[in-house]
Amino acid sequence: MAHEHKLAIFRGTLKFKSNTQKIWGVLIFLSIVTTVEVALGITKPEILTGNTLIGMKLLNWIFIILTLVKAYYIAWDFMHLRDEKSSLRRAIVWTPIFLVSYLIFILLFEADYIYNVFKDGYLQWNF
Amino acid sequence: MDTTISTGAEEESVWGGGNRPLGASYGKLMMWFFIVSDALTFSGFLASYGFSRFKFIETWPIADEVFTHVPFIHGNFPMYYVAFMTFILIMSSVTMVLAVDAGHRMMKNKVILYMFLTIIGGAIFVGSQAWEWATFIKGDYGALETKGGRILQFVQADTGQRAALADFAQVIPSERETLQRNDGVWFSSESSLPSYSLEEVKQGFLSNPNILIRTETLNAEGEKTLLTREESLAKIKDATLVVEGANLIRNEYGSRLFADFFFFITGFHGFHVFSGVVINVIIFFNIILGTYERRGHYEMVEKVGLYWHFVDLVWVFVFTFFYLV
Numbered sequence: 001m002a003h004e005h006k007l008a009i010f011r012g013t014l015k016f017k018s019n020t021q022k023i024w025g026v027l028i029f030l031s032i033v034t035t036v037e038v039a040l041g042i043t044k045p046e047i048l049t050g051n052t053l054i055g056m057k058l059l060n061w062i063f064i065i066l067t068l069v070k071a072y073y074i075a076w077d078f079m080h081l082r083d084e085k086s087s088l089r090r091a092i093v094w095t096p097i098f099l100v101s102y103l104i105f106i107l108l109f110e111a112d113y114i115y116n117v118f119k120d121g122y123l124q125w126n127f
Numbered sequence: 128m129d130t131t132i133s134t135g136a137e138e139e140s141v142w143g144g145g146n147r148p149l150g151a152s153y154g155k156l157m158m159w160f161f162i163v164s165d166a167l168t169f170s171g172f173l174a175s176y177g178f179s180r181f182k183f184i185e186t187w188p189i190a191d192e193v194f195t196h197v198p199f200i201h202g203n204f205p206m207y208y209v210a211f212m213t214f215i216l217i218m219s220s221v222t223m224v225l226a227v228d229a230g231h232r233m234m235k236n237k238v239i240l241y242m243f244l245t246i247i248g249g250a251i252f253v254g255s256q257a258w259e260w261a262t263f264i265k266g267d268y269g270a271l272e273t274k275g276g277r278i279l280q281f282v283q284a285d286t287g288q289r290a291a292l293a294d295f296a297q298v299i300p301s302e303r304e305t306l307q308r309n310d311g312v313w314f315s316s317e318s319s320l321p322s323y324s325l326e327e328v329k330q331g332f333l334s335n336p337n338i339l340i341r342t343e344t345l346n347a348e349g350e351k352t353l354l355t356r357e358e359s360l361a362k363i364k365d366a367t368l369v370v371e372g373a374n375l376i377r378n379e380y381g382s383r384l385f386a387d388f389f390f391f392i393t394g395f396h397g398f399h400v401f402s403g404v405v406i407n408v409i410i411f412f413n414i415i416l417g418t419y420e421r422r423g424h425y426e427m428v429e430k431v432g433l434y435w436h437f438v439d440l441v442w443v444f445v446f447t448f449f450y451l452v
Contacts, residue, residue: 019228027221031214038210041191041451049349057349060452067447071440078224078436088149092159100170107174111181118182126186126344127275127365 006082009073026077033066158430162437165399169441172392173448179384186277186343188381189351190450196262209450212255213442216400219248220439227432230425235414238428242411245435249404256397263389266372268292269321270379271328273365278381280341281332282353292369295338296323296331321369332363343381389449396445399438406431 007022008015009029016022040048040059048059076082081089118125149156180187191205198208226241269292271279281290303324308316323331332338340359344352354362370379378386410431419425 020225023221023224023228027217030217034210034213034217037447037451038206041206063447063451067443070443074220074436074440074443078220078439079433080224080227085150088151088156088159091149092163096163096166096170099167100174103170103174104177107178108181111178114182115184125275126277127273 005080009077022077026073030070030073033070037063037066152426154426154430155433158433162433165437166441169392169395169444172388172395173444176388176392176448179382179388183382183384185345186382187345188343188378188385189345189349192351193263193380193385194259194450195267198258206450208255208259209446212252212259213446215248215252215255216439216442219245219252220436222248223432223435227425227429230419230428233420233425235417235420238414238425239411242407242414242428246404246407246411249400249407249435253397253400253404256393256400260390260393263386264372264374266370266379268379269323269369269371271325271363271366272368272370272377273362274367275365276383277343278370278379279362279366280351280379282339282341284337284339284356289341290338292321292323292328292331292371295335296327297334299324299327299330321371323369325366325369328369329363329366333360392445392449396438396441399441403431403435403438406434 005019005022007017007019009022009026014025016025040062044059048062049057051058053061075093081092117123151159194209195203195205196208197204222241222244226238226245229237229241268280268289270281273279281292281295282288283290283294301324303320305320306315306317308314336356338359339356340354340362341351342354342362346352368377370377372379373386373389375383375387375390377383380386410427413419413427414425419427
């Protein structure tokens, strides 16, 4: 049975000879990303914790972006979405992304509002 | 489409059934639908974690200070063990893809080997998580809880290290014992008492000027606020309870919601890993029995593989939002 795999990652800059090689390549990439995350989490560089972007520390932005990068490669290469039809891929990927973004937006805004009520309202909870 | 294995007759009639617009078999599609809905469940949990965290953004516990242990080694090692667990899970994901890949090439023995390694990886992960839970429940230093349900922790003034209750609490002889079911009123009992009573901790604190109190509130540098000795002496009057370890009701590390979400989210994920291991074992024996060899394709391995990778994918997010951010 012939099975074709798309063997290039990083938009074609890195090509592998066989599927097995690609798997090991992706593993190395994911391990590097995890190591970077843990190293940053332990050292917590001043420059990244001190500065914020849209109300969140730069360090946390880096963590979240690296997580999404990892998620992308797990889904695309381990769950081989890369080899599926684009219609299937889009149905699977965009549905949760849309719903989850909406949920996060709503909940975090609401939480921030409650935080301000606790902080500025005539209400004491930290005693 | 390229990796899909044909499992039935290909028919071209559009309305007669049998054709596959998405190029995936029924079973695989259903697995994907399950994964999407499960992903939404996990997202709901993590988003509600974010909600509670943003609500108490100034007092949320710092994960680095909570998860500092590594089995068999003493000392303060934040993150290392969780990083190891992450790596184990990614590794078992890799052996799973290798099993799927070997299945495509109909190499039964390789599939068996890789499935075996995957199961081992999953078992190590579940075991690690059980250990992590046990450590979290047992607790580290112990703390006091105030009337408002906030946590007061102790720090040694000279070294800046955390102080355990055992380091300074005075032992006052008392008769107070845990109420068992066979004592006193029939069928009433209580959970085990903390190692030190509130009075013992208070007395020890008053007689030891080296001990300061740390509150839950985060300061501008993102660290817990350390009170001066005078402030500490005033603060300890608010204490009502001794808390050791964490459970669903009390949590010595800080906000109770942190412990609740920890148990709920990692527990739900751990349950997924556990059921994944069970399914993998079933498939493993099916492979050994030659079921898929006779069926002519190893699509079943691919389907459990999808589930297994999904479990790994969820862990990547749990790792970030619970331990890193």
